[in-house]
Amino acid sequence: MRxxxxxxxxxxxxxxxxxxxxxxxxxxxxxxxxxxxxxxGTGWVIKPEGACRADVCVPLYNxxxxxxxxxxxxxxxxxxxxxxxxxxxxxxESLGDRALVSAEAPDFTLGNLDGNMFRLSSLRGQKVxxxxxxxx
Amino acid sequence: MEIVTISLEMSGPExxxxxxxxxxxxxxxxxxxxHLIDSLFGVVNIPNVVWxxxxxxxxxxxxxxxxxxxxEMPKAMMTSMPKMGRAPRAPEPPPDGPGxxxxxxxxxxxxxxxxxxxxxxxxxxxxxxxxxxxxxVERSQPRPISMSxxxxxxxxxxxxxxxxxxxxxxxxxxxxxRLQPDNWxxxxxxxxxxxxxxxxxxxxxxxxxxxxxxxxxxxxxSDFGSDVAMLEAGEYYPKTL
Numbered sequence: 070m071r072x073x074x075x076x077x078x079x080x081x082x083x084x085x086x087x088x089x090x091x092x093x094x095x096x097x098x099x100x101x102x103x104x105x106x107x108x109x110g111t112g113w114v115i116k117p118e119g120a121c122r123a124d125v126c127v128p129l130y131n132x133x134x135x136x137x138x139x140x141x142x143x144x145x146x147x148x149x150x151x152x153x154x155x156x157x158x159x160x161x162e163s164l165g166d167r168a169l170v171s172a173e174a175p176d177f178t179l180g181n182l183d184g185n186m187f188r189l190s191s192l193r194g195q196k197v198x199x200x201x202x203x204x205x
Numbered sequence: 206m207e208i209v210t211i212s213l214e215m216s217g218p219e220x221x222x223x224x225x226x227x228x229x230x231x232x233x234x235x236x237x238x239x240h241l242i243d244s245l246f247g248v249v250n251i252p253n254v255v256w257x258x259x260x261x262x263x264x265x266x267x268x269x270x271x272x273x274x275x276x277e278m279p280k281a282m283m284t285s286m287p288k289m290g291r292a293p294r295a296p297e298p299p300p301d302g303p304g305x306x307x308x309x310x311x312x313x314x315x316x317x318x319x320x321x322x323x324x325x326x327x328x329x330x331x332x333x334x335x336x337x338x339x340x341x342v343e344r345s346q347p348r349p350i351s352m353s354x355x356x357x358x359x360x361x362x363x364x365x366x367x368x369x370x371x372x373x374x375x376x377x378x379x380x381x382x383r384l385q386p387d388n389w390x391x392x393x394x395x396x397x398x399x400x401x402x403x404x405x406x407x408x409x410x411x412x413x414x415x416x417x418x419x420x421x422x423x424x425x426x427s428d429f430g431s432d433v434a435m436l437e438a439g440e441y442y443p444k445t446l
Contacts, residue, residue, distance in 0.1 A: 147353035156364070158358070163353045167343070167346070168244075172264075173261060174246075175245045177245055179241075181234055182218050182221070193261050194259050195207050197206070198208045198255070199209050200209065201237075201250075203212055203213045203397075
């Protein structure tokens with residue numbers, strides 16, 4: 070079940086904790102976050118060769134210091150600021166102008182009714198059919 | 206083959222529970238309140254299906270699909286739905302559209318879709334329906350940066366709605382709809398939140414428009430009937446198979 074947001078901690082950035090391990094949209098109350106926090110929120114890991122996810126790496130020309138805003142820009146992630154709410158949302162990457170960068174299924178973790186987390190890659194070795202639905 | 210169902214409902218597990226428990230599935234039934242599979246896979250509607258092979262490679266990107274064949278609306282729903290109006294800011298519908306039933310029934314073929322799945326289960330990569338990695342990427346939904354912006358607004362809307370900052374949330378929902386006009390999960394989710402509040406009951410979530418007489422109290426830029434009326438046949442569930 071989705072947790073209600075907690076109040077901002079002045080010492081560390083508030084990062085919305087959502088049910089998916091691979092959150093492709095991050096909500097933060099400051100863009101001053103570390104590479105590790107960025108990776109945990111977006112699935113893009115910062116390596117010497119750049120920002121990497123699955124079999125794709127995008128070079129970052131930032132002299133080795135991580136900066137979320139410029140990294141988001143390189144990954145073509147929209148950054149939306151709600152000044153009134155004091156929040157930023159970092160959107161998913163839009164490389165190659167397609168939803169999929171690679172045919173490799175992005176791994177994700179989502180919860181079930183009991184709150185148990187389920188990881189897509191646990192089904193490796195079987196054919197899988199993902200089916201979206203909704204109670205509306 | 207394992208079917209993994211994913212509910213795109215942001216209100217929490219209770220909204221999905223009775224449907225999941227009624228189906229008593231032996232397969233994983235997951236909850237995706239943030240509609241993250243939209244961003245991850247290019248899902249834009251319900252039902253959408255993604256085929257993934259044993260090596261974790263997508264062989265068909267997100268498309269309209271019905272693994273179990275025809276999905277029928279519960280008969281009780283049709284008779285118990287209240288009369289719905291139109292969002293005041295919605296565009297005027299064209300005079301000669303195919304009508305909602307015609308639109309929802311056109312495009313992807315519901316009856317034959319399960320046959321394609323069976324063919325893939327039997328023949329794997331040799332199935333005519335299994336695509337190459339290049340085809341999979343090419344056929345996935347377009348994503349200009351405006352789509353990313355739409356997703357960002359939707360997540361903010363989600364976050365703020367749950368934090369009871371409804372005016373801000375609705376503003377972000379409207380932006381997400383404007384930026385991703387072909388994303389029906391973003392639209393139906395937002396509209397259903399008010400429908401559920403104002404009508405409630407078993408089918409309140411399917412009320413995705415203002416009630417007649419309450420149009421001025423509808424804060425969204427459009428509604429389901431008005432948006433669907435702007436489509437041509439085959440555009441709601443595009444034929445991909």
